[in-house]
Amino acid sequence: MDIKSCRTCGKMFQYRGSYQCPDCMRALDEKFVEVRNYILDNPSAAMADICEENDVDQDTVMRWIREGRLLMSGSAGGDLHFQCRNCGKKINGGTYCFDCSNKLKSQIDGTARDLQRSIDKLSQEKHGIHTQGLRRK
Ligand SMILES: [Zn+2]
Ligand SMILES: [Zn+2]
Numbered sequence: 001m002d003i004k005s006c007r008t009c010g011k012m013f014q015y016r017g018s019y020q021c022p023d024c025m026r027a028l029d030e031k032f033v034e035v036r037n038y039i040l041d042n043p044s045a046a047m048a049d050i051c052e053e054n055d056v057d058q059d060t061v062m063r064w065i066r067e068g069r070l071l072m073s074g075s076a077g078g079d080l081h082f083q084c085r086n087c088g089k090k091i092n093g094g095t096y097c098f099d100c101s102n103k104l105k106s107q108i109d110g111t112a113r114d115l116q117r118s119i120d121k122l123s124q125e126k127h128g129i130h131t132q133g134l135r136r137k
Helices: 022-041 047-054 058-066 098-127
Strands: 003-005 012-014
Touching: 022 047, 022 058, 047 058
Parallel strands: none
Antiparallel strands: 003 012
């Protein structure tokens, strides 16, 4: 059995691939939700604000971003440097650069359109009416 001391609170715990004890892991998960909601509410918040308002250190926030759990928008990502997962270009945050995310987005939009089209077709066949004019763009 591998026993380590928790990096956050120093308590000894059974090591399972994490540097934190289960209590701190749970607290961190709750913190993550808090920070994510904060960023959603304050999209232009700077990293310093995020850390201060949520009582969380920058390393932790950076790790969430790197893990792709947290997406930074606005100025918060300004002083951070990441690489686009698709083309390797330097980006300020998130997972993909502007070009790649646009490309991916249009792919997703295309898929959504196809899906919508088949749903429309299905409902037309089902009800025998045309929804052409009602369809949202
Ligand atoms: Zn702990
Ligand atoms: Zn890219």
